[in-house]
Amino acid sequence: MKSYPAIVLEHLETLTDRTGIIQHSIFSIPNRRTGYTTDDNSRALIVVLHEYERTHDRRLLRLVSTYLSFLHYAQMPNKRFHNFMSFDQIFLDNEGSEDCFGRVLWACGEAVAAGIHENVRKVARSLFDQAVHWVPTLESLRGRSYAAIGCAKYIKGYPEAEDVKSHLIQLSDKICATFHSYASKEWMWFEPFLTYSNGIPPRALFLAYQCTGKEEYLDVGLKSINFLNEITTVDDVHQPIGCNGWYFRGSERAFFDQQPVDPMTSVAANLAAYETTKDDRYFEYARLAFDWFFGKNCANEALYDPVTGGCYDALTPEGVNLNQGAEATVSCLLAQLAMAPYIESEVENSITPRHL
16 A cells, blocks of 8 residues: 655745745745745645644644735735735735635635634635625636635535525536537537646536535536546546646647646545545546656656655656745645545545545
């Protein structure tokens, strides 16, 4: 049975100061010149929430407070969110992207559902409730998908939240409509191209199905994850779409650079598919994407750094990009946390589903 390294947050802490998590690094040293993003602080909040639920280590509460406070500070008077902040705490954008908005709702939904102090849940719920009225205006696929995941998580914490459930249905219906606009027998996808974080839309639909029971969500979720798995599995190795060219329908796909956020979303999507269907194939696809971090990739090089507990930024044609920035490190930790209960249960000869 293959063993995996323990989950350690040392590099996450190294990248984090009193303001939040710093965006980039010079090798394993924080690059303060690059400042912060709401994107990274949202995902870092999800990491420490899950790790707190796993270990009940009270030291994590300081990180929870740091990242949630960053999101609170990033919320604008109109209740949307800034994204980019300089090291001297000046926001550099007029308004963050729809992806950023969706990631904040995802993080706040996770906090609302978390087994953590009620004061933390109240802050997250307030941020979510003030922002959620923007959901009908979202147009981007991933913005809608992140927001849908946030709504599904929120409902887990507050099942009586009918308004949030209505938003979840509206978002999921739009995601399915987008799929039907572009999908064909040869191309079962939501867009005429595959780019980044491709596991997010199928995962959103699996969670929406779990909340609503609407069969269309399950059907589209399965068709799209099956297509994604077929494209990203080459000779029993997970090969995410490369960011230098992506994959446009009718063209050749790019294989590099491969970024950790993509295997992480494939892990999460396939575990959600496994939890929903109990089909072992999806667990094996999740494991394949997870193993990408630990050396089962096209370069046979691990992106996880056992010395720091961080993750290298990308797999390039020349090998590993040795910087260990926030997105890569948080992506690896999210994948580890998602897989942890399954790996632990294998030791006991069983696989126990976890709500993702």
